[in-house]
Amino acid sequence: MKHEIICAGIGGRGVLLASTILIEAAITSGLKAVASDEYGMSQRGGSVVSLVKVGDFASPFIGRENGDILLAFEESEFYRTLFFLKKGGLALINTRAKGLPSSVDALLKKRGIVCRLVDADGIARDEGMFQSANMALLGSFASFGIAPFTREVLENTIRSRVPEKFLAKNLAVFAKGFEAAGGQGAVKIPQQGV
Numbered sequence: 001m002k003h004e005i006i007c008a009g010i011g012g013r014g015v016l017l018a019s020t021i022l023i024e025a026a027i028t029s030g031l032k033a034v035a036s037d038e039y040g041m042s043q044r045g046g047s048v049v050s051l052v053k054v055g056d057f058a059s060p061f062i063g064r065e066n067g068d069i070l071l072a073f074e075e076s077e078f079y080r081t082l083f084f085l086k087k088g089g090l091a092l093i094n095t096r097a098k099g100l101p102s103s104v105d106a107l108l109k110k111r112g113i114v115c116r117l118v119d120a121d122g123i124a125r126d127e128g129m130f131q132s133a134n135m136a137l138l139g140s141f142a143s144f145g146i147a148p149f150t151r152e153v154l155e156n157t158i159r160s161r162v163p164e165k166f167l168a169k170n171l172a173v174f175a176k177g178f179e180a181a182g183g184q185g186a187v188k189i190p191q192q193g194v
Helices: 015-028 075-084 102-110 120-126 130-142 151-161 164-180
Strands: 003-010 033-039 047-054 067-072 085-094 114-118
Touching (some): 003 075, 015 033, 015 047, 015 130, 067 130, 075 085, 114 130, 120 130, 120 164, 130 151, 130 164, 151 164
Parallel strands (some): 003 067, 067 085
Antiparallel strands (some): 003 047, 033 047
């Protein structure tokens, strides 16, 4: 099993925590995982990109059109990092929008990319935890059933990473994100070299 995952957002939105949770979920499931973080001025709202590779990889870097999954914690960062996604990949985007521009939608369809829009900010805000939009997006991702990132594994990893005083609310936001995705079901992502 191999996955190449791009987590993209801006500083202060929990991108690095989300990627750490994905790495630890893979490792506790008995898989190898490597990562590379790229961030500049992240404390001032600058771009943050975390590349996570699960499986037998020597390097954490992901080349153009090699990524299987893109978790965009900001819509603007989705557009900036879309070039990472391979044909047939999966993109989850934190946005209030009900749809993407028609030109982008056409490109995604042409490339066979499954794309889901999730109002992770709205979910987190409704739970009184605006800074936990990352948990809502992870919850939506869990709904796809892509091993090892199942709901159970990710919830257990969140329990081990999030401080006790924030845990219950973060798990509630995660659960709402899972529900918002409507149990999308498993997504077949082409494996390396396909």
